[in-house]
Amino acid sequence: MNVIVCIKQVPNTTDVKIDPVTNTLIRDGVESVINPFDAYAIEEGVRLKERFGGKVTVISMGPPQAENALKEAISLGCDEAVLVSDRKFAGSDTWATSYTLSCAIKKVGNYDIILCGKQASDGDTAQVGPGISTHLDIPQVTYVKKIEDIKDNKARVDRMTEEGYDVLETPLPCLLTVVKEINTPRMPSLKGMMKAKSAQVAKWNAGDIEADPKSIGLDGSPTRVVRIFTPPPRKGGEIIKGETSQIAQELVQLLKDIVI
Amino acid sequence: MASSITVILNKCTGCTLCVRSCPFGAISMANKKAVIDMAKCTLCGACVTTCKFSAIELKKDSPQGAPKDLSAYKDVWVFCEQKKGVIQTISFELLGEGKKLAKKLGVKLCAVILGHNIEAKIEELSHRGADKIYVVDDPALKAYLDDPYTEVLVNLVQEYKPEIILCGATVIGRSLVSRVAVKIDAGLTADCTGLDIDEKEKLLLQTRPAFGGNIMATIITPNHRPQMATVRHKVMKEAEIHKGHKAEVIRKKFPGASLKSRTTLLDIVEEIEETVNxxxxxxxxxxxxxxxxxxxxxxxxxxxxxxxxxxxxxxxxxxxxxxxxxxxxxxxxxxxxxxxxxxxxxxxxxxxxxxxxxxxxxxxxxxxxxxxxxxxxxxxxxxxxxxxxxxxxxxxxxxxxx
Structure with missing residues (x-):
């Protein structure tokens, strides 16, 4: 079972603070971490390797410092790591990002399952996973909360829905995007940390993955950001004080129009 | 030539406004001049609009060669999601919003519905203000599956050429239109909370939160059609019901082989304890x-x-x-x-x-x-x-x- 896990390095959202004067994000000292949903994808990849053998290759597209995220993935049990990095990728939207990652995956080759987190915590689009599977023309299942079984070159998985879950069977190779419920990620082992220290992360640029220059970066992106702004922060309202029964009566009066 | 961004050094006064405006932390000051870290820059242009001295120049290439002829693309489409034959309320919200956009553009509002034995649902969509309804009724489309739904929507888009497609930011919606957008080289913006039309350029302005709502971004799709967006629940107002309203109905059939799915749906399990989603x-x-x-x-x-x-x-x-x-x-x-x-x-x-x-x-x-x-x-x-x-x-x- 050869697994490819796609990860993204994102700012740690617990650290995101807004400058009260300029109303913009304070980036200084914000730590970069593996996107929380990708941590579940890494764990699931490593578990598949433990169940069925094979290897786990982890890929990230991003700036040079994303190498740290890849090394962390190795400390968590991934075998090989690839950083896809090039200034030409700047300005990529989800179309161009999924195209670029699909080119890198083709270069890795020989995979059975591709795992992605359901979405990244900075962009929140959930579009890159399905984009990759479409560029590669392989089946996908999104929002996977359990891989029940894999046999006869088919995977049986549970996809989370708004009401519960669907049980689906998909032939391999396939792409799965995973949700938090799928597992509890392990901590890096000492052995893993040693391995990560000496691990060589392969570095591929646009030429290495034979990407069509017209389909990458800003030029390959159908969408354009025209404006970025900070919404006015929500202000706290009034605190209702008094005896419990008094509070309840007052609040019910205030909310009556919404509730009825 | 690729797109690029440059600081014009003799215009830069070192005021640091751009440093604070950059949502990606890509600008710093060196010798009282702005320096852009290209590893972090996404060419979003936030600094360009902030700079009071026109000291930052952003050159954007038109993507994928010359602009295509986009005039063939008309109408606003709403993908209406049904589960077990019940139209999801997000679809009514999108029809309400879609109507406003169609009015501003002077085009028709069209509903698209895929499923099996859904004939009775057509009237419901008609009452919600759709001018045209595209219906594909087939046993293979009874419940959502990525392959046949993608195939049908891609074919409909290629034949009828809508300029805008709206879809709920649901589990199904986000999985489906992400695939469709890649297949037809369309721009797709996720999880929008605000939609409008740029009156001059006739472009769809798509506003969405990022970083968990800490920043908002407005996104356009200048040179590709259709312009596709998924929209969050409960942000748009539901279309009102007008019992007398009649829509034109277009029923399409697809050969069985084209609706084949690689994945098979084995079971649907409902487990929400309470009845409300x-x-x-x-x-x-x-x-x-x-x-x-x-x-x-x-x-x-x-x-x-x-x-x-x-x-x-x-x-x-x-x-x-x-x-x-x-x-x-x-x-x-x-x-x-x-x-x-x-x-x-x-x-x-x-x-x-x-x-x-x-x-x-x-x-x-x-x-x-x-x-x-x-x-x-x-x-x-x-x-x-x-x-x-x-x-x-x-x-x-x-x-x-x-």
Whole structure:
């Protein structure tokens, strides 16, 4: 079972603070971490390797410092790591990002399952996973909360829905995007940390993955950001004080129009 | 030539306005001049508009060669999601918003519905204001599957050429249109909370939150059609019902072989304990660790029952095993924006706030007056959640005569 896990390095959202004067994000000292949903994808990849053998290759597209995220993935049990990095990728939207990652995956080759987190915590689009599977023309299942079984070159998985879950069977190779419920990620082992220290992360640029220059970066992106702004922060309202029964009566009066 | 961004050094005064404007932390000052770190820059142009001295120049190439002829693309489409033959309410919200956009562009509003034995649903969409309804009725489309749904939508788009497609930011919607957009080289913007038309350029302006709502971005698709967007629940107003309204109906058939699916649906399991779906709920009552024990969650459930609300939960209560994950609100759970959100015994960590701070009215009940939840609450009550929530339930029962 050869697994490819796609990860993204994102700012740690617990650290995101807004400058009260300029109303913009304070980036200084914000730590970069593996996107929380990708941590579940890494764990699931490593578990598949433990169940069925094979290897786990982890890929990230991003700036040079994303190498740290890849090394962390190795400390968590991934075998090989690839950083896809090039200034030409700047300005990529989800179309161009999924195209670029699909080119890198083709270069890795020989995979059975591709795992992605359901979405990244900075962009929140959930579009890159399905984009990759479409560029590669392989089946996908999104929002996977359990891989029940894999046999006869088919995977049986549970996809989370708004009401519960669907049980689906998909032939391999396939792409799965995973949700938090799928597992509890392990901590890096000492052995893993040693391995990560000496691990060589392969570095591929646009030429290495034979990407069509017209389909990458800003030029390959159908969408354009025209404006970025900070919404006015929500202000706290009034605190209702008094005896419990008094509070309840007052609040019910205030909310009556919404509730009825 | 590729796109590029440059600081014109003799115009830069070192005022640092651009440094603060950059959402990606890519600009720093060196020798009192702005320096852009290209590894971090996404060419978004936020600094260009901020600079008062026109010292930053952004050259954007038109993507993928010369602009294509886009005039063949007309009409606003709404992908209407059905489950077990029931049209999801997000579709009515999109028809309401789609009508406004179609009016501004002077084009038709069209509904698209895929399913099996859905003939009876056509009238419902007609009453919601659709001018045209595309219907594909086939046993292979009974429940959602990626392959046949993608195939049908791609074919319809290629034949009828809409300029805009709106779809709910649901599990199905996000999976489906992500595939369609890649197949037809279209631009797709996720999770929009605001849509408008640029009157001059006739472009769809798509506004969406990023970084968990800490910043907003407006996105356009200048040179590709259709312009596609998924839209969050409960942000747009539902289309009104006009019983007399009649739409033109176009029924399409597809050969069975083209509707083949590589994945097979073996079972559909419904496991939400309460009957109300979180994403579609107008009111959500949520509980957290402040309730003290899993048994005490019953006070939250009782209030929800009286209000006809969905039950939500903080991550802490889910991790403690008090509630199933499907009820979790927040960064690693669901993002919701109901008309009323009642947080009971939830302290309001940033990851929780990200998932609910766009709710219209927020009520917070917590014993700690310094809990961050009070910073976003419209109405706050400092006190014992086990005393106040049952009192609220009792009072609502009286008013609602339940």
């Amino acid at each position: 979180l994403a579609e709920a107008d009111i959500i009552v949520s509980g957290g660790r402040g309730l003290g024990s899993p048994e005490n969650f019953s006070v939250v459930k009782e209030l929800a029952k009286v209000l006809g609300a969905a039950v939500g939960s903080s991550r802490a209560a889910v991790d403690a095993g008090w509630m199933p994950y499907s009820h979790q609100v927040g960064q690693t759970g669901k993002t919701v924006c109901p008309k009323l959100y009642v947080a009971c015994g939830i302290s309001g960590q940033i990851q929780h706030l990200i998932g609910m701070q766009s709710s219209k009215v927020i009520v917070a009940i917590n014993k700690d007056p310094d809990a961050p939840i009070f910073k976003v609450a419209t109405y706050g009550i400092v006190g014992d959640v086990l005393e106040i929530v049952p009192a609220l339930t009792k009072e609502f029962k009286k008013v609602l005569k339940k």
